[in-house]
Amino acid sequence: MDLNKYNELLDKAYDKIPDNVKKSSRFEIPKVEIRYEGKNTYISNFQKILTTLDRDRKHFQGILQKAAGTMGEIRGNQLFLKSRYTEQVLDRLIKQYAKEYVLCNICNKPDTTIQKEGKRQFLKCTACGARIEIKEK
Numbered sequence: 146m147d148l149n150k151y152n153e154l155l156d157k158a159y160d161k162i163p164d165n166v167k168k169s170s171r172f173e174i175p176k177v178e179i180r181y182e183g184k185n186t187y188i189s190n191f192q193k194i195l196t197t198l199d200r201d202r203k204h205f206q207g208i209l210q211k212a213a214g215t216m217g218e219i220r221g222n223q224l225f226l227k228s229r230y231t232e233q234v235l236d237r238l239i240k241q242y243a244k245e246y247v248l249c250n251i252c253n254k255p256d257t258t259i260q261k262e263g264k265r266q267f268l269k270c271t272a273c274g275a276r277i278e279i280k281e282k
């Protein structure tokens with residue numbers, strides 16, 4: 146069996162695992178895949194990253210752009226960002242987002258939802274039950 150075939154089989158097996166199991170047993174944010182066009186950057190696997198984070202697209206996009214200090218927009222499945230960013234910078238910003246808005250501060254699992262109460266936001270963890278206020282920076 147060649148290695149490609151083997152990886153393909155692994156992917157297929159992985160797809161059969163129910164989503165909730167997948168989520169808590171293996172949380173890994175995909176590394177950004179980017180391409181440059183002129184002075185701008187496209188994150189070509191934006192949709193995939195968003196699916197892993199399991200957050201509202203506008204929320205993630207808004208905070209990412211703010212953290213990067215730029216404007217952007219969705220183009221197809223990609224996120225277009227004005228200005229050039231390296232993979233390292235974007236990976237770091239996305240990781241930061243996950244830390245603040247996805248991963249539970251107590252048990253570090255991604256089984257969370259964002260709850261809004263007026264202007265306050267809480268990260269509610271369905272794994273351990275913690276509920277922690279999110280401080281906007």
Ligand SMILES: [Zn+2]
Nearest residue numbers: 249252270273
């Ligand atoms: Zn938790």
